[in-house]
Amino acid sequence: MDGTEPLTIPGNWNFSYRYFAGDTATRFFSELRDNSRIMGTRNPVSGNVMVPARTFSDADYVETTEWVEVSNEGKLEAFSIVGTKFPGLPDPPFVLGYVTLDGADTAILNHVTGVDLSDIEVAAQELLKQPRVKAVFKDQREGRITDFCFEVLHDGAEK
Amino acid sequence: MTDRIAIAGVGQTVYRRRHSDKNSAELVREAATAALEDANIGLDGIDLIVGGVAPDALAGIHNIDLLSISRPGIPYFRINTGGATGSSALLAGMTWIASGRAKAVLVVAAERMGHATTAQSIFNSIFDPIYEKDISMSTISMVALRATMLMQKYGFTSDHWAGLAARNSAVAMLNDTVDNPRFFTKDQVRSSAVLAWPIHLLEACPTSEGACAVVLMSDPNVGDRKAAWIHGTGALSDTYAMGDRFHRPEGSLVNLVTLERSAAKAYSEAGVTDPLNDLDMVEIQAPFASSEVMAYLGLGLCDGNDAVAFTERAIDGTAGIAIQPSGGPQACNPVSATALIRITEAALQIQGKAGRRQLDGIRRTISTGQGGATQFSTAVILGNERP
């Protein structure tokens, strides 16, 4: 080339979608909003309770048959502490975790609070112990997954 | 596998952050032409082109493959299985040959993610819009969740992740397909910013663009070409729901059940009974150190009791098998192409054409592909001998 900078032109995609949650997720979210309850559905083949509620089981490829309320408490299975600002995500640091609620056979993902994040390494060592956590609901709920988050239970609550 | 199929030629562009001097078709042409020349075949000898392009959004052009990979008059289709796209595309080409529909297939995987000025926000839009999009999930958090589980379950520490990242960066200095490779030490990894604990900035693969092409041929057409023969393959899909993989009997979130079973099928086809002894080299589609460790387990290179010790040997280069001689995806990870690059690197080593990164005595290799929510797994075993 003769020294001319290769051309770039700016672009921006903006497609609108309306995602249909369907009856199952609609009920799951209504229960969060109206009753502060976390509900799962039962796979009739394995008997497993899936949380959040599913219309069908991937593994057994059958429709779920029964709604089951699970406990607001459970065990932190795995976590991540987001330490860097990414576009579109909240300001760091914040913790994401998979929690198996008592009565459920699958884990559900949400934000985890109640741990001091001023030193991430120290916080991580605490979370690696897989503490018990409790779902804490917002006062103003809107029927979204962010209506609740998990809070680490301290003082020997680990079972 | 029913018929003998070989990789008769490979071609790659250099992988770099942005190829601003080339449009997508030019980028593809460079890799495709090199692969055709390597295989000593013209486009007129090609019965099918398989395109591999992962999410459209990274390139910012819907169906960019139609503009850049497909050629008029030659049957064409595109495979998209996320990070496994490249290896899935190769398997699709093999299917076409094994069905008798083709004698020679050109597989081209191309990545144009340099177009995306906000690639990470695209990765954040791959999650289920109903249950997960509002939780601020990202691909990096997804990896971090697994890494913490490995630490809980097997006793890995942040030192292991940093050690593997440093080893891969050192190895990649010899890889001439990686433009401007980054070299860093374990301490530099550990002191870099925390993206999502335990993942540090220098562990994360850089944005990379480029194209990789492979020519597949059925046995009688290979003739006396110095080919890399396909000895075994496997591919399986898992549930998307990561939360469903903690308590199931098949294996937990950090046991890559689909890779384990894909590898088992490939081993059985190739007659591999002791992978550590029967194979000379692995190229793992692992964009992070923790993903590499999960693959060691899935491939049967070690078991749970031995995982930490094996990883330490892998870091020291004393694992008894060549691991990521290209530097792996931590050095460059053009998403659409990365799983095909793993196979290409194995083919180059087998053919003795790997340049400065060439190792001695590579006769049998396994390459993995991994896409979606650690969900789509592939395994491909190559060998220097006609099976």
Place this chain on the structure above:
Amino acid sequence: MNKTKNQAHIYGAAVEMSWMDASQSLTDLIFSGVTAALKDADMTLEAADSIVLGASDLIDGRSLSSMVTAPAAGAYMKDEIRLSEDGLAAASFGAARIEAGESQVTVVAAWGRASEGDPLAVSRAGSDPFLHQPLCISEMDVSAFRLSRWLGRYPDNDASRRAASAERQRRAAGNPHALHSVTAPRDVPYPLREDESCRWGDVVAAMVIGKAPGKVLISGVGHGTDHADLGERDLLEMPALRDAARLSLDAAGINLSDVGLFEIDGMTLSDEALSAEAVGLCPAGDGFRALAERQDINPSGGSEAGWCYPAMGLVRLIEAYQMLRAPQGPDGPRRAMATGLGGGGAQTATAIVLEKT
């Protein structure tokens, strides 16, 4: 054909169409469609060892669609692969897996939910960003280009155009799969007319195929590819589809005259008419007349019955399969052809020939 080779047989299939059914998520719709196809085949998913999908990330509004959608189509612990192509290409690939001996039973599924996104807006993002995206070219514009060129060459066809439109409305009204209510607006650029557009739908198509003998055989497949640049193409000839159709007949070892039923994909009536010409069903310039008069072309009503990329080639195949399977007299068709068009203004095309066993 070589009798010792594996061939793919069809065991069952389902097409499910809906519009803005808020009680069902996309994965619910997919689960329902695949479950219905398995039921039609009198099988459970356990029998299948392979899943082949045709799905588009941007149509689905999920940046890596199959990550979220594949399990709903039965992918769990199966050898699943996804083509970002029209569903007929997926069906062809599924058949290749059977022919290769890699699979005993494969589920092929494809879907598009027009009510959740905006397929035409998405298609505008598929053109070249330097030359065409600034001009906002969508698939509908490509269809209009084609028709304008056709009208220039074959004027005085208004009566057959109107007759073809009326005829496909009549056929769609009698199609048990079809959508009947008003769905999305059918705005079209000139010279297309509203009634010549498609009835946008939420479409799931699924088919169960395998190696063991079944009621209907996939006896030939063909693929064709055109130039990427519209300016390089002969928009009337549609060489990709012409090649695909010819190759599918060659693979089946038959002539066009041996085929008694055609299901021809096209987003608009004129795409269907030009496709009928490209397949060779009538002389060039007679496409609309053929659609209006011939009972063996698109008895389903075509895109008037419900349409959304990339499900439609598979829908056409299933329509043809079900008609072959339906009870009929001794003069009923024994062979059928279905065609499907890919993105980029039908830059790729697939044709499949079916045969009653």
